[in-house]
Amino acid sequence: MPAPDPLRPANPGPEPARPARPARPVERFAARTAGMTASEIRALFAVASRPEVVSLAGGMPNLAALPLDSLAAEVADLVAREGQVALQYASAQGVPALREQICEVMALEGIRADPNDVVVTVGSQMALDLVTRIFCDPGDVVLAEGPSYVGALGSFAAYQAQVVHVAMDEHGLVPGLLREALRALAARGVTPTFLSTIPNFHNPAGVTLAVSRRREILDMCAEQGVGVVEDNPYGLLGFTGQTYPALRSMEPDVIYLGSFSKIFASGLRVGWALVPPAVRDRLVLAAESATLCPPTFTQLLVSRYLAAHDWRSQVKTFTEAYRERRDAMIAALEAYLPTGFTWNIPDGGFYVWVTVPEGVDTKAMLPRAVTARVAYASGTGFYADGFGSRQLRLSYCYPTPERITEGVRRLAGVLEAELDVVRTFGSGPRPQLRRGPQAPSPDTT
Amino acid sequence: MPAPDPLRPANPGPEPARPARPARPVERFAARTAGMTASEIRALFAVASRPEVVSLAGGMPNLAALPLDSLAAEVADLVAREGQVALQYASAQGVPALREQICEVMALEGIRADPNDVVVTVGSQMALDLVTRIFCDPGDVVLAEGPSYVGALGSFAAYQAQVVHVAMDEHGLVPGLLREALRALAARGVTPTFLSTIPNFHNPAGVTLAVSRRREILDMCAEQGVGVVEDNPYGLLGFTGQTYPALRSMEPDVIYLGSFSKIFASGLRVGWALVPPAVRDRLVLAAESATLCPPTFTQLLVSRYLAAHDWRSQVKTFTEAYRERRDAMIAALEAYLPTGFTWNIPDGGFYVWVTVPEGVDTKAMLPRAVTARVAYASGTGFYADGFGSRQLRLSYCYPTPERITEGVRRLAGVLEAELDVVRTFGSGPRPQLRRGPQAPSPDTT
Numbered sequence: 001m002p003a004p005d006p007l008r009p010a011n012p013g014p015e016p017a018r019p020a021r022p023a024r025p026v027e028r029f030a031a032r033t034a035g036m037t038a039s040e041i042r043a044l045f046a047v048a049s050r051p052e053v054v055s056l057a058g059g060m061p062n063l064a065a066l067p068l069d070s071l072a073a074e075v076a077d078l079v080a081r082e083g084q085v086a087l088q089y090a091s092a093q094g095v096p097a098l099r100e101q102i103c104e105v106m107a108l109e110g111i112r113a114d115p116n117d118v119v120v121t122v123g124s125q126m127a128l129d130l131v132t133r134i135f136c137d138p139g140d141v142v143l144a145e146g147p148s149y150v151g152a153l154g155s156f157a158a159y160q161a162q163v164v165h166v167a168m169d170e171h172g173l174v175p176g177l178l179r180e181a182l183r184a185l186a187a188r189g190v191t192p193t194f195l196s197t198i199p200n201f202h203n204p205a206g207v208t209l210a211v212s213r214r215r216e217i218l219d220m221c222a223e224q225g226v227g228v229v230e231d232n233p234y235g236l237l238g239f240t241g242q243t244y245p246a247l248r249s250m251e252p253d254v255i256y257l258g259s260f261s262k263i264f265a266s267g268l269r270v271g272w273a274l275v276p277p278a279v280r281d282r283l284v285l286a287a288e289s290a291t292l293c294p295p296t297f298t299q300l301l302v303s304r305y306l307a308a309h310d311w312r313s314q315v316k317t318f319t320e321a322y323r324e325r326r327d328a329m330i331a332a333l334e335a336y337l338p339t340g341f342t343w344n345i346p347d348g349g350f351y352v353w354v355t356v357p358e359g360v361d362t363k364a365m366l367p368r369a370v371t372a373r374v375a376y377a378s379g380t381g382f383y384a385d386g387f388g389s390r391q392l393r394l395s396y397c398y399p400t401p402e403r404i405t406e407g408v409r410r411l412a413g414v415l416e417a418e419l420d421v422v423r424t425f426g427s428g429p430r431p432q433l434r435r436g437p438q439a440p441s442p443d444t445t
Numbered sequence: 446m447p448a449p450d451p452l453r454p455a456n457p458g459p460e461p462a463r464p465a466r467p468a469r470p471v472e473r474f475a476a477r478t479a480g481m482t483a484s485e486i487r488a489l490f491a492v493a494s495r496p497e498v499v500s501l502a503g504g505m506p507n508l509a510a511l512p513l514d515s516l517a518a519e520v521a522d523l524v525a526r527e528g529q530v531a532l533q534y535a536s537a538q539g540v541p542a543l544r545e546q547i548c549e550v551m552a553l554e555g556i557r558a559d560p561n562d563v564v565v566t567v568g569s570q571m572a573l574d575l576v577t578r579i580f581c582d583p584g585d586v587v588l589a590e591g592p593s594y595v596g597a598l599g600s601f602a603a604y605q606a607q608v609v610h611v612a613m614d615e616h617g618l619v620p621g622l623l624r625e626a627l628r629a630l631a632a633r634g635v636t637p638t639f640l641s642t643i644p645n646f647h648n649p650a651g652v653t654l655a656v657s658r659r660r661e662i663l664d665m666c667a668e669q670g671v672g673v674v675e676d677n678p679y680g681l682l683g684f685t686g687q688t689y690p691a692l693r694s695m696e697p698d699v700i701y702l703g704s705f706s707k708i709f710a711s712g713l714r715v716g717w718a719l720v721p722p723a724v725r726d727r728l729v730l731a732a733e734s735a736t737l738c739p740p741t742f743t744q745l746l747v748s749r750y751l752a753a754h755d756w757r758s759q760v761k762t763f764t765e766a767y768r769e770r771r772d773a774m775i776a777a778l779e780a781y782l783p784t785g786f787t788w789n790i791p792d793g794g795f796y797v798w799v800t801v802p803e804g805v806d807t808k809a810m811l812p813r814a815v816t817a818r819v820a821y822a823s824g825t826g827f828y829a830d831g832f833g834s835r836q837l838r839l840s841y842c843y844p845t846p847e848r849i850t851e852g853v854r855r856l857a858g859v860l861e862a863e864l865d866v867v868r869t870f871g872s873g874p875r876p877q878l879r880r881g882p883q884a885p886s887p888d889t890t
Contacts, residue, residue, distance in 0.1 A: 025639060025672030026698050026721045030582045030604075036730040060534055068528040076521035083513040087710035089505055122567050122714075122736040129735050133603070137475045154734040158578070159475075194470060227470030253471050265532035267741035269567075276471045285481040289599040290574050290735065291567040295743055296712035 032138070035157030044367065048375040054407030056394040057375040059203065059350055061262050062325075065317045067309070074304050082300065090296040092288040093280075094120025094272070098303040102272050105306075106258065109235050110249035113274050119283050120294050124233055124259040124271030128196075129155040130286045131229055131255055131273060135193050136161040141185060143195040145173055147353070147382030147391065149203045149231065152196055156384070163384035164192065170344060172209030173197060175216045182224050194227035194255070200244055201234035201349025204382050204393035208347060211244055218251045233259040233271075236315050238348035239323040252276060260302055262350075263315050268298040322350065328401035329394060332408035338416060343394075350397035353379075355390055356415065359422035362392040365414065374410040477583070480602030489812065493820040499852030501839040502820040504648065504795055506707050507770075510762045512754070519749050527745065535741040537733040538725075539565025539717070543748040547717050550751075551703065554680050555694035558719050564728050565739050569678055569704040569716030573641075574600040575731045576674055576700055576718065580638050581606040586630060588640040590618055592798070592827030592836065594648045594676065597641055601829070608829035609637065615789060617654030618642060620661045627669050639672035639700070645689055646679035646794025649827050649838035653792060656689055663696045678704040678716075681760050683793035684768040697721060705747055707795075708760050713743040767795065773846035774839060777853035783861060788839075795842035798824075800835055801860065804867035807837040810859065819855040 048055055078086050093099070099115035106113055121127040128151065136142065138160035144152060146165025156163050164185065166178050178195070185192060195217075199209040209217075221228050230247040235258075238244075248256035259271040275283055287294075305311060329352055330345055340357035356362060363378040379391025394411075396404055493500055523531050538544070544560035551558055566572040573596065581587065583605035589597060591610025601608050609630065611623050623640070630637060640662075644654040654662075666673050675692040680703075683689075693701035704716040720728055732739075750756060774797055775790055785802035801807060808823040824836025839856075841849055 023670065024698060024723070025666075025670055026700070026724050028580070028638070028672075029727060030578070030580055030585075032582075033579050033727050033731075036727060036734070038726070038730060058534075063529055063532055066528065066532065068525055071528065072521040072524035075524055076517040079517035079520055080513055083511065083516065084508055085712075087508055087511065087712040089503075089706075089711045122740070125737040126735060133475065134478050134481075135473070135475055137477075140475075151734070151737060154730075158731065158734045193473070221470075225468065225470055227473075253469060255471070261534075265742075266534045267530075267532040269736060269738070269740040278469070279471050281483070282474060282478050282481060285483060285599075286478075286603065289481070289596070289603045290571060291714060292570040292596060293714070295567070295714040295740055297710075297743060297746075298740055301742075 032158055032160050035160060036154070037157075044370050044375065047370050053370060053373045053375055054399055054403050054410065055375045056396070056399070056404070056407050056411070057377045058398060059395055060398045061266050061350075062318065062321055062398055063265060065314070065321060066265065067314075070309070071305070074308060075301055078297075078300055078304060086297045086300045088296060090293050090299070092293045093284045094118065094294055095296065095299045095303060098299050099272075101303060101306045102258065102274075106246070106248075106256070106274065109232070109243050109246040111246050111256065111274070112249070117274055117277060117280055119273045119275065119280065119287060120299060121271045121273060121287065122291060122294050123261060123266075123269040124231065124257040124273075125151050125155075126287075126290065127257045127271055127273035128152055128229075128231065129158070130283055130290060131257070132156060132159045132161060134279070134282050134286050135227065141190050141192040143178070143181060143192045143226065144384075145197060145202065145205070147204050147379060147388060148196065148384075149198060150381045152231065153382070153384050156196075161193065165383060165385065165387070168202070168205055168207055170207055172199065172202065172207050172213060173217060175213050175220065178217060178220060182220065182226070186224070191224065192226050194229050195221055196229045196231065197247070198231045198234075199247060200232055201237060201346060202351075203234070203349065204351050204377065204379075205353045206344045206346035206349060206351045208244060214245065214247055214250060218247060218254070222251070228254045229257065230254050231257045233257075233262050234349040236263050237319050237322060237350075239319055239326065240347065241316070241319075242347075248274060255279065263318070264302060264305060264311065268302060270294070270298050270302045319348070322348075322397060325396040325399070325401055325404055326352075328404045329396040329408060332405045336409050336412035338412070338419065340419070341415070350395050352394045352396065354392050354394060356392065357419065357422070358390065360415065360418045361389045363389050365418055368417075369411060369414045372410050372414045374407045374414070376411065477603055477605050480605060481599070482602070489815050489820065492815050498815060498818045498820055499844055499848050499855065500820045501841070501844070501849070501852050501856070502822045503843060504840055505843045506711050506795075507763065507766055507843055508710060510759070510766060511710065512759075515754070516750070519753060520746055523742075523745055523749060531742045531745045533741060535738050535744070537738045538729045539563065539739055540741065540744045540748060543744050544717075546748060546751045547703065547719075551691070551693075551701070551719065554677070554688050554691040556691050556701065556719070557694070562719055562722060562725055564718045564720065564725065564732060565744060566716045566718060566732065567736060567739050568706060568711075568714040569676065569702040569718075570596050570600075571732075571735065572702045572716055572718035573597055573674075573676065574603070575728055575735060576702070577601060577604045577606060579724070579727050579731050580672065586635050586637040588623070588626060588637045588671065589829075590642055590647065590650070592649050592824060592833060593641065593829075594643060595826050597676065598827070598829050601641075606638065610828060610830065610832070613647070613650055613652055615652055617644065617647065617652050617658060618662060620658050620665065623662060623665060627665065627671070631669070636669065637671050639674050640666055641674045641676065642692070643676045643679075644692060645677055646682060646791060647796075648679070648794065649796050649822065649824075650798045651789045651791035651794060651796045653689065659690065659692055659695060663692060663699070667696070673699045674702065675699050676702045678702075678707050679794040681708050682764050682767060682795075684764055684771065685792065686761070686764075687792075693719060700724065708763070709747060709750060709756065713747060715739070715743050715747045764793070767793075767842060770841040770844070770846055770849055771797075773849045774841040774853060777850045781854050781857035783857070783864065785864070786860070795840050797839045797841065799837050799839060801837065802864065802867070803835065805860065805863045806834045808834050810863055813862075814856060814859045817855050817859045819852045819859070821856065
């Protein structure tokens with residue numbers, strides 16, 4: 001196939017001047033709100049969250065294995081003994097003891113960091129949002145994998161950055177395509193502000209950036225004066241216990257984002273950014289504008305958990321459950337999906353990325369799937385440019401293996417019906433020779 | 446004195462195009478970061494937080510009276526029985542049960558609200574930041590009291606809004622001066638995006654907007670098509686148990702911001718916005734970009750606290766402590782401050798606003814005060830335009846009455862020394878006829 005046009009229309013960037021102002025002040029929104037759109041699943045949320053629907057749509061971690069009784073004792077002790085501190089405001093940068101522990105967590109992926117360079121945030125979503133805030137002017141170009149994390153696209157849109165997607169294959173971001181995108185942008189006089197990447201167990205594509213590509217991509221960005229934002233919520237969730245050297249471990253100017261949402265508990269909303277000293281003060285100021293300080297209480301709870309529990313064994317327990325679920329999903333895809341579908345087999349993380357035959361529109365199909373009591377995330381949500389209607393993301397993180405099997409069975413039924421319609425009324429699908437695990441990205445298949 | 450010029454230079458608004466880009470991508474910041482500045486106390490923080498320094502600078506609530514043992518039992522039960530929910534992601538808008546309880550809290554100030562119009566945020570700071578995000582384009586004008594809450598000014602600067610201050614007197618924002626500011630702006634073709642106001646027990650000025658002025662101000666804004674953002678973290682902290690009708694209770698298009706930081710616990714970071722239905726969806730989308738969702742855990746803890754504890758009695762206990770501290774501070778000001786100083790006597794909240802004689806610069810004096818083991822907040826931090834060097838904010842919320850007395854005694858010593866310098870080397874202070882409780886705002890004294 002031809003190389004993708006790295007400059008294909010992305011999200012629209014800054015709006016022109018507002019039209020005549022509405023009479024009510026509360027209806028006069030800032031131009032940046034034009035890029036804020038609800039995810040497709042949201043409209044179906046009330047239906048999709050009914051217990052009879054198998055949701056393969058969300059990215060909720062499975063917390064069933066958490067030791068709730070000992071956590072209850074821990075948090076009670078925190079309130080009883082340190083309540084005056086835990087319930088009080090604290091520093092905008094985050095609790096110092098936790099920042100030290102975060103450095104120990106990052107050391108598992110080869111990062112040597114100073115706790116002074118860590119900024120604790122309300123989930124790594126807030127870190128992404130603030131990094132965009134301090135680096136992106138309206139109209140700035142951000143490079144991101146195609147597909148990309150939907151929350152990152154939301155923040156880029158909120159600050160009116162334009163997204164240029166760079167495709168992946170089964171080894172992650174393709175260096176040659178990145179080079180091509182950089183060259184095309186340079187020809188227009190554009191230097192992207194940064195490359196936003198999820199190198200490990202990608203959301204939504206499920207792939208991991210080959211270690212052999214990492215240095216090459218870092219060098220390319222350095223040569224072109226492009227920053228790198230490494231978003232790594234899944235790095236410790238490899239199914240064979242393997243970890244990969246973080247981009248940040250190879251290049252100190254990389255901005256690294258981490259999270260306890262997947263290795264401990266998402267509802268505490270504790271994430272972080274590790275940034276070069278030149279960035280830290282501005283990031284802290286931005287954080288102060290955003291929330292004054294992150295919740296002291298949840299920070300101290302995470303800190304105690306890391307100190308008192310064998311959290312690495314707990315992560316192992318989590319990943320064993322995820323591997324079992326991944327196996328159930330792959331087996332069900334093999335068993336139920338007809339010819340013409342491709343997907344990847346992830347080595348970690350939460351997601352399988354499926355490409356459907358031409359003629360099937362995953363966005364249009366979603367309401368019919370929910371009617372058939374299965375939900376997924378349409379691929380279009382993971383692109384800033386409307387691409388992705390032949391892709392869908394399946395999450396195996398939350399439901400039981402039995403529910404996953406049943407969900408894929410239901411999904412296969414919906415897909416069969418779609419294919420029938422395509423065969424009957426459409427131009428018919430083109431011959432699809434492949435089936436089963438393949439490269440994740442539509443741009444390179 | 447002459448009426449203040451409502452158009453005096455405010456923060457600079459959008460920057461011109463960036464100069465030549467620095468070589469390192471991590472040093473190329475967005476234009477909006479130019480307006481982000483550290484508070485003056487920050488540089489002194491390490492010193493000012495030493496135990497031997499009496500800090501009258503911060504706004505930390507006094508949590509000593511919290512029932513930590515029963516809270517510990519409550520939170521342990523939350524983890525043990527509802528841990529799978531409390532530790533998991535939840536809706537970006539906030540937990541429904543808590544949104545219902547928030548409506549009951551607001552009813553105490555006359556607000557009738559639908560829980561569907563409440564958006565839970567990470568402290569009301571996040572609500573302020575997101576409201577600015579969805580309404581303010583760069584260069585937009587925001588009206589705010591002079592002086593204003595420093596965190597609001599931080600968010601306005603982060604979104605490159607220009608602040609025009611409107612002065613207060615002892616009854617809060619002066620309607621005539623608001624009219625004048627609106628007229629002057631209209632002559633330039635400018636409609637302010639909104640008026641940001643703290644009507645009750647103002648931070649930093651300590652005053653409350655007279656009930657008789659509220660309707661007038663709302664009508665003026667409505668006539669001119671100016672939105673109103675009512676920030677009300679202190680409304681339930683009146684020393685005689687009085688509450689005032691919220692602006693939102695008089696006008697449904699008012700955007701209302703509330704917080705549990707001062708009536709329960711600041712370290713949980715639970716606040717909210719009540720917005721008209723026309724605003725809700727965009728605010729939720731903005732919140733999703735900012736943090737995905739607020740921490741489920743802290744929301745459920747607040748919800749249980751409201752349900753299981755006599756939280757209104759607890760607020761009464763808090764305000765009794767604050768009243769005692771207010772009395773200690775006022776008595777110390779009366780006892781120790783020389784002629785030439787004025788201050789207000791707040792009926793609630795956390796703050797006393799002091800005006801010093803001409804020739805004394807509160808910002809320049811701060812390091813000397815910290816050396817003398819007392820800290821305060823210089824008035825300049827509460828203006829977007831460098832005004833406020835003859836004002837300072839004293840907080841009586843956190844230290845004990847004895848520490849407050851000692852802190853004011855030390856401060857008086859520093860001020861005496863400053864006045865000596867002014868008398869010896871300066872042109873000398875002009876005759877100051879007044880001393881003691883007066884109107885809070887420099888603009889009208």
